[in-house]
Amino acid sequence: MTPDTRTPGAKLFLTLLVAVLLAVPLFAIYLLVWDRQTQSQTASASITQGWGGPQRLAGPLLAIPFQADSIETVTENGRAAQRSAAVARELVIAPDRLDATTAVAPERRRRSIYQAVVYTADTAGEVRFSLPADLARLGVPAARLQLDRAELRFGLSDPRGLAGAPPRVTVAGRPLALQPGHGAGRTGEGFFAPVDAAPLRTGALAVAFRFTFRGNASLALAPDAGDTRWRVTSAWPNPSFTGGFLPVRRAIGTRGFAAEWRVGNLALGQGLAAVQAPAAAAPAAAPGDDAHLAQIDLVTPVDIYAEVNRSVKYGFLFIGFTFATFLLWDVIGGVRVAVPEYLLVGVGLILFFVLLLALAEVIGFTAAYLLASAAIIGLLAAYAAAVLGGWRRGGVVAGLLAALYAVLYVLLSLEDFSLLIGAVLLFAALAGVMYVTRRLDWGVARTG
Incomplete structure (x- = not known):
């Protein structure tokens, strides 16, 4: 064996150079995760195609047509003149x-190794309409309201989800005939029912409805009423409540969740009546906007691509700690470690993330993590025993890697404290290396 004439400083430089070169395959793995995640999203969209997209409910709203007077300025014989014309309004x-x-009712649907969460939702409710007392302030002549030509409008963002039994809408127990379109939404999607709203002249109009629809990923309600009360129950144990309004009551358990929203129009910052162009001329705009939603997302408990992506970001932590162990054996223990050996160890560490991604798509993240980490620990421990000259030293490397993989799993599980734990770990490692090498002369060659 030829004596090792490299100085500790030179060994440190070469080790750092190899570590930096390993950034290229690490970045390639990051791109691989992104590509597989994109494929997963494409597959999920294919699974849910024709089922129904993320659904948003709106309404019901009552649209009553009337004729309004419009004053327009025209030019006649070179002189400006005003002319009154009747225009259609609602x-x-x-x-x-x-x-x-x-x-x-949630359901997991699979295609090959990919899956998507879909649901079937059954909605039932009651509403009460009344004419606003300030019709004059809205510029609406009460005598011109065509109550017999009113429409009840229900908004559903993806009407394809209305598969199964047709919706049922009743007024005073009498079912109404439903038609597509004219929905209570920004795009006018949904369905409507012609209704005779003559009871509004003397009182209120009570409406009951029930319909079932399908969707995926999320469900939202755009509250419009003066007092909206919406109760949702599901067997899905991992909901995420988002949107501009959070539930006033909620209960989440392993068997599902129950939530209740209570929203008034004062919180919405809007009145209960508005004048607009007819739906045939322009789509009805929802009174609420994206910030005025009560929304539930059916969250997948473990997003394997997000977890693998986060673990890749800690790749240098593994490379740094493992290379530091080999370097200490090299500069202090007198065991020569060649540059190709550092490179092979680094490739083994990076292979862990490829194994983790490939296995997680098939058996889930936790099982994949245990299997991939066990395989890499066994491989590198055996290789370290050969390189460092003994199974005891290989056992040290195995113990180090086992601790690192355990810490990484904790970091992935405790996302809120991952930075703190990682910073403390790096500080402890740096302090340990500084202590062990405190008397080392980095510029003197060792020939032992």
Whole structure:
């Protein structure tokens, strides 16, 4: 064996150079995870195609047509003149109150190794409409309201989800005939029912409805009523409540969740009546916007691509700690470690992330993590025993890697404290290396 004439400083430089070169395959793995995640999203979209997208409910709203006077300026014989003309308008009324319940039945659908979460939702409710007392302030002549030509409009963002039994809408126990379109939403998606709203002249109009629809990923309600009460139950144990309004009550357990929203129009910052162009001329705009939603996301408990992506970001932590161990054996223990040996160890560490990704798509993240880490620990421990000249030293490397993989799993599980734990770990490692090498002369060659 030829004597090792490299100085400790030179060994440190070469080790750092190899570590930096390993950034290239690490970045390639990051791109691989992104590509597989994109394929997963494409596959999920294919699974849910034709089922129904993320659904948003709106309404019901009551639209009453009327004729309004419009003053327009025209030019006649070179002189400006004003002319009065009758134009078609609609008085759109939100209900005084809405009381609705939705039961969400989730389902996992698979295609090959990919899956998507879909659901079937059954919604039932009651609303009450009344004419606003200040019609004159809205510029609406009460005598011109065509109550017999009113429409009840229900918004559903993806009407393809209306598969199964047709929706049922009743007024005073009498079912109404439903038609597609004219929905209560920004795009006018949904369905409507012609209704005779003559009871509004003397009182309120009570409406009951029930319909079942399908969707995936999320469900939202755009509250419009003066007092909206929406109760949702589901067997899905991992909901995420988002949107501009959070539930006033909620209960989450292993068997599912129950939540209740209570939203008034004062919180929405809007009145219960508005005048607009007819739906045939322009889509009805939802009174609420994206910030005024009560939304539930059916969250997948473990997003394997997000977890693998986060673990790749800690790749240098593994490379740094393992290379530091080999370097200490090299400069202090007198065991020569060649540059190709550092490179092979680094490739083994990077292979862990490829194994983790490939296995997680098939058997889940936790099982994949245990299997991939056990395989890499066994491989590198055996290789370290050969390189460092003994199974005891190989056992040290195995113990170090086992500790690193355990810490990484904790970091992935405790996302909120991952930075703190990682910083403390790096500080402890740096302090240990500084202590062990405190008397080392980095510029003197060792020939032992």
